[in-house]
Each structure stands twice: as C-alpha cells, then as structure tokens.
Amino acid sequence: MLPSSSSAAQSAGGNSSSKPIEELDSVTIRFAGDSGDGMQLTGTQFTDASALFGNDLATMPDFPAEIRAPAGTVAGVSAFQIHFSSREIKTPGDDLDVLVAMNAAALKANIADLEVGGILVVDLAGFGDKDLEKAEYRSNPLQDGSLTGYRLIEVDITAQTVRAVEHTGLKGRAAELCKNFFTLGMMYWLYDRPVEHTLTWIQSKFGPKTKYKDKPEIASANQAALLAGFNYAETVELFASHYRVKKAELPPGKYRKIAGNEATVFGLIAAAQKAGLEIVYGSYPITPASDVLHGLSRQKHFGVLTFQAEDEIAAMASVVGAAYGGAFGVTATSGPGICLKSEAMGLAVMTELPMVIVDVQRGGPSTGLPTKTEQSDLLLNMYGRSGDSPLPIVAAKSPADCFTMAYEASRLALKYMTPVVLLTDGYIANGSEPWMIPDAAALPDITTNRAAPKAPDTGDFLPYFRNPETLARPWAVPGTKGLEHRIGGLEKAQQTGKISYDPDNHDAMTRERHAKVAGIAKDIPAQAVEGDPSADLLVVSWGGTYGAVSTAVSDCNANGIKVAHAHIQYINPFPANLGQILGSYKKVVIPELNMGQLRLVLSGTYGVPAIGINLVRGKPFRISYLVDKFERIVKALS
C-alpha cells in the first residue's frame, strides 16, 4: 500500500524528468549527520536501491564508539559512505563526489574528503548558532566563503520535512526525525534511483504487520518525506542536472548485498552443514565482532547454539570444551578479546581440537579505536601464546570474501584437528558489496577425523596417533564407546597422549605440532600474482587492504607504471610458492595498516628485504596515496 503521491514521484523519476541527465562511471556519496539522525539507515537504503539497480558497489559505515555522543558535536558524527559504479569496484572510494551534512559538526568532520567542485548538500536547520558553537566554528562556514570551491546546496531539510509530513498528524521531534528520508529522496532524484524499494521497506518496518500497527502515521510520514524530498529536488532549481550510473557489467549470476560479518556467519554455517555438525558459538560482545554473535543467534535452525559467556576467557574455554564434546566450536572477537583468549587458545593448540577463532581487528593497542579499522593483530595471533604454539591463520580480503575464508578456516580446522584463526577487520566486517550467491551443493566437501567406537580388549586407544597424511589426531568424542582417555594442557607422550616430561618427547611433539600446521601448505591454493608479472616491483598485501591495493596496482599499470601484486590470504602456513615469488622481483613493497607486521613475518620466513608502507589512521588506504607511493618506488628503481 503506497501513498497515492508515489506514482507521481515515480513517473518523475522514471526518465521523464524535465532536467537533463548526465551519465557517470561511478559516484561516491557520504551521508553524515548526528548519531541520532539515521545516517546509517539512509546509507543502507541508498545502497540497497543501487544494488537492486545493478551497480557494483562498496560501502563503509563510520560511526563513533559512543552510542549517543553529545548531540551536535564532532565526536557524535556518524557517517555512511557508498561508492557505486557501472564498472567493477573494490573500495568505497577515496574522495567524495557528494557530501550530505545534516549539521555543522558533520560538515566539519567530513569536508576535507569532498573533492573540489563536489556537491555539498547541507541542512540549514543544523547550522544555527548553537550548532556552530558545538562544532567549534568561529564563523558560519555557509557564509564566510570557505566553501566556495564546492557546489553548495542549502536546503532547510528539517522545515521541509515537517511541512511534508504535516498531513499525517506527525508533529514536532517525531516529524523532524523523518528528515533522513527527505534527504534520501533528494539523492534518489539526483542519481536517478527508483524509490519503490525504500517505500516497501518503510512499509515492512513500520506498516500494519509491525509493532507500529497502531501508529500508521509513522509509515506514511516517512514515505511522504521520501517522496517530498524526491519532488523537491526535481521541482526546485537546486541541481542543474541529474545523473545516471549505468548497471555494472559483473560476471553473470545471482547477486545479493552482503556485509563482512554477515558473510562470516554464512560461511561458518555452510561449513558446519557440510560437515554434518552442530555449531557451539561461545562469545562475549565486542565491537566490531558482535554482529557475528547476533547473526548466528538468528540461525538456530541450522543447529547453531549460541552462548554469551561471562567474559572472553570463558567464551574461548567453552569453545574448547564444545570442540572436545564433539561440536564445531566457533568464537569471534577483536584484539582485546584475543588477548584474553590466548590462554585457552594455547590449550586448543595443545589438545589439537577443531575450532575457528575470528578476529575482527580494530585499532589498538588496548581499547584503542573500537569502531575504526586496523590490521595490527597479525603478530598477536601468530605468536601471542606461551611456548611454541603454531596455528593456521587465514585472512579475508573483502566483505564477500569473508564467506570464502570462513569456510576455508572451518575446512582446515576440521580436517587437521586444529584451532584456526580467521582475520577480518572492522572495515570489511561492516562494509558491504555485491556477492555472487553460490550454489550450496557445489561447495567443497569438509571432512573430519572422527574416531569410531572401539571394541573392548583391542589394545589401548591412542588419542595422539596421527593420520599419516594430515598429521591430524583422532577426534575422540566423549560418549563414544571404548575411547575413554585423558587429555589436557600438560605435554603428552607421542601417540598415547599420556603425561610426559621426557625431553625427547617434548622436542618431538613440538615438531609434530609445527609439522602439522606447516603441512597445510600442500592443501591450499598456490599464491597468485596480479598486475604486470614482468614488473620489477612486487606489492604484497593481505586482509582488508585488497580493494585499495589492487585498484592502485591496476591504476599504475594503466598509466604505464609496471607493478605486480600478490595478495596473501593464507598467512600460516604461507602458500608453498610464495618464497619463490618474493625472490623474483627487484623490490618488494608491503602496504599495511600497522607498523609492518606481515613485513616482519615475511622477512623472518624468507629473508626478503621489503619496503613498508604503513599507516595507522583507523581508516583504509586511499587509492591515490598508494598510486603515488608505488610510482615513486618504480621511478627510483629505473
């Protein structure tokens, strides 16, 4: 049930506009406002509309750690960036083509990213004296000439919204809250997006089948605000023209939009289903990993049991217990959580039980930057346990790739009887992109090393008798007849698993644990090289920087600057051919959002000297920054 005005707006939006329409390749928009202004929702709706339209896209939410930081201040600004395109894109974009600023603080926090000549839409209602004061502006930027380099569009969005929803009976603050939909409507007109999806969404969220059924004015007001914004942009001489970004030519298939944490949830569930196991997910809420807990909690019908433990330590310990008990144990956390989990992770290494530990990395050390991204937990996961404590580590490169790598982490854990760490980060976990939906039946098989019941009087059961091919020990699950045995954190004798303090045995077992993880190199894809393989410069990256690095590499090659690129997804063990690749270039450069953690591991493993490009600003790399760096290095080489 759409309001009657919708048909008018849609016909206006459906190519019959009186304004000229220009075609663009790609556009980057950032919606910025106060934490309570609904910017995440606005951005998500714009994203959905663009995805359904057929653009390729990448998004990046950016919000404060505080739930409601003081209203109107720079600290309280929440933003959502979307990059949509008719070409294949891999990042949410460097510079903004459009900035929507709902108040003075949002302008102040974001204006530096708007391209010169870019469109700046502001809500005049957010630029009163108090707003300027809270944003610590000495003069009004709308009047002092500081914005002359931009195409400034001033609209009293709040007043327009209140007027537009008046007929629904909604008044005051409640009416003002619809202003994000008015803004969205303006952007839909500007970029020729259809409004239907959002109108339907509003109905599904606030309509008669929801808890708002007794307040029909909420749905109609939000819909009215959306359409009013659309019509306002069309009617009033705000924009000289509007724009169209054509459908992208993605590989044929069926797509959906997916965020990284969501993809991780899907990957874990898919793996458990393939292996015929229940998931026991033990976790403690932590930003930016909590969405994995929330996501899995909604999928109980797949045999998912979620346990919100009393702390990170108990979360990890419960996962070790669950894996011992025969379930597929999973946990997710962020850096500070890994610190607390490391003791039980060591127990998991010692007892060789199958589980996946997801680290959604954020800025550190300590509490650091909870809502900002970083890649600085690599060494923590590689080496942050007592003793020689090897475990496999894989890293996802994009939101959709979280599915693939969560599935891979699970496959390796169950096949090799080992805890596996999956590294993602706040940027790809919260960001989203189109995902080509896989056919569940075509996913690779997942095997376990489950021990069968044993008849009495057939000798002692050997809990550490290794599979000769994988070196995995048997998964001897309690409840299985004849397999009674004792394990624990103390060093165990080879094969029998009995406590052993024998020096030769400890040396042998340490080597066995190491060899088992190292042997996984035979079971993972060879390292691929993108870009120009004849280049002198090899760029090596890992994790969530893939989009920015690979785009920068393509841009360089398109400009005649020869650069090759190896993006590593398997970090422990590395692919077997990686050393040979590293050795065959004149120069290796490693961009990372940390102080050089992969660089340290690679130089220790292969002795290859490398240049680091290291930034820790809580934000992803800008493509242009990397292009500039690569160009300089290549020029210095010739």
Next chain:
Amino acid sequence: MSTALETAPESPVALTRKDFASPVAIRWCPGCGDYSILTAVQGVLPTLGIPKEKFVFVSGIGCSSRFPYYMNTFGFHTIHGRAPAVATGVKLANPDLQVWVITGDGDALSIGGNHFIHALRRNVDLKIILFNNRIYGLTKGQYSPTSAVGTISPSTPFGSVDQPLSPLALALGAEASFVARTSDNDVKHMTEVFAAAAAHKGSALIEVMQNCVIFADKVHEPYYGRATKQDNLLYLEHGKPLRYGKENEKGIVVDGFSLTTKENPADGEVVTHDVKDPSGALAFQLARFTHPQFPVPVGIFRDVERPSFHEAARGQMEAAKAKATADLDKLFNSGSTWKV
C-alpha cells in the same frame, strides 16, 4: 542431532568401582585427603546406571585437578580456573554426558571466581567438587581465598591479612540450586552427598573439606577430627531439627534475624532444616557458620529445581529446527537479490 554419538550399543550398566580405576600411578602425596575423595567418587559412579563412556571429568589446575587422570573415563585437565567454562562447552555440545568438574579453593574461588559463579548462575548440569584445603598446594603453600586471617605462608610470612570467603555462601549468592559440604575423612558421608548431587538436575556444588598433609596439615581438625566433630559438626538432614553435640544437647535457634546456638533448647525452639527453603535464607546463614563461633554444617544446604541453561538453549534450538528447515540456499538467497 548431527553430532549423535551413540552408534554403538549401550554399555552394560553393571559397572563396578574397578571399571573407573585408571592404571595411571597416582602422584598425590602419601596421606593426602584427595585419595579418599577419589575412592568415594569411584564408588558412586557405578551406582548411577550411566554407561562409563558418558562420564566426563573436567578439571582446572592444582593438586585436585590431577583427578581426571586417575579416573578411567573421559577426562580433560584444562587451565587454571577455567574448568567450569570448558565443562559448560562440553555440556552444550552433548547434553547426554554427565559432566563433573574437579576444582580447588584457589582454582575455583581465586583465578576462576568469575566462571564459578556464572556456571552456578546458569544452572548448567555440572557436578562441581571443590576440594577446599585452605591453601595452595601445587605452587608450594601460599595462602588461598579460604585461608584464615593470619595464615603464615611463603607469600605471607607475617600472616595473611585478607578476609577469607565461604565458598558455599558465594555459591548461594550466585543462585546455585544445589549446595553441599562434606569431608574427606568420611567416605560414607561423601558417597551420600555425591549421589545426591548426581541425582540433582542442574548445577551442583559440593565443598569437600580436604586435608593437605604438607602445607596445611590438620587445618580442618578442630572441627572435623575424630575427637572434635561431635561438638563441632552440624549434620544437615532435610526435615530434621538442627541439633548437634555428644548428646544432641545443642541446637540452632532463631535470634532476631539471625540463627544462633543454644544449649538444651526446647524441641519446638530448634530450627528444622529445609533444603527447599524458597528464600534461601536458611542455607545462607548456615553457609556463614564458621568455627569456633558456630558448628560447621555438613550435608546438603540447598536443593531446589530451576531451569538449566543448556536445556533452555538447546530447547530454543530444537524449537527453531522444528519451525524451519536447514536450507543453505534459502539462507544465501534471503533478503533482496538481483540477477546479472
């Protein structure tokens, strides 16, 4: 459930003590109180009618936590203080298992305090035996959270200055549904209490007053010794008056908001023990009885029924399974999709 474990026929349930004895040489000190606890547990298990492969013993770190190695069952010797959390995971993975947790006063109350209270709060079906010798044994004799003020130890050469706590009062504060105390010098009493704990649905905490012959020898002797116990132990029996003494001449009576002891009380004056007391107040006051002001209560303080976390959580999962099929393609295709 896809982790169904039982493909083999059930074990014959006619088990004996011998079936639970492990061939591993026991390494506790000669004379340690742990031996009799092991004896009592090995005596109780065959009476429960549960196949041997369904028992799991999970322990933390400390002398007591070596216990699983001496049981011929599934056993998991974990890390310091975390046994209740590991055991919770085991029970979540497979509710058919009977899971026992073996811990000590340092393991459960100091480093593992958080896991201890939350395991009890959730009422996960774990049988937790807390060996309380009021000292750290394995690390060579430092004082523990149950050591009396003034305990001389390597880390407190001038005597400890911090207040000890009552494990049982802590457990009751954490909403434990079964709380009991017994002693290592009374195998018969231990056996009865362990059997009651095994029969209880939900988490069960059993404190065993246990003697460390090396670092805190005779620490419980003033109240549980052969010569002292009649005047100093208060045996709790549900529905019976709280009386003690050589001639049963002493009793527990109400004094204002508190309980107190009284010589030769009248019959009607003595408080009747009630393990089901919904307020928990009686159990709590008894849990705070300490020697020498009060007799030390032994037996079951509280035994009430309430839902357990693992059953409720699994119930939600089973309900969800009954409502929706596990269809991966449906999951992947949920939300808005488009074709290229």
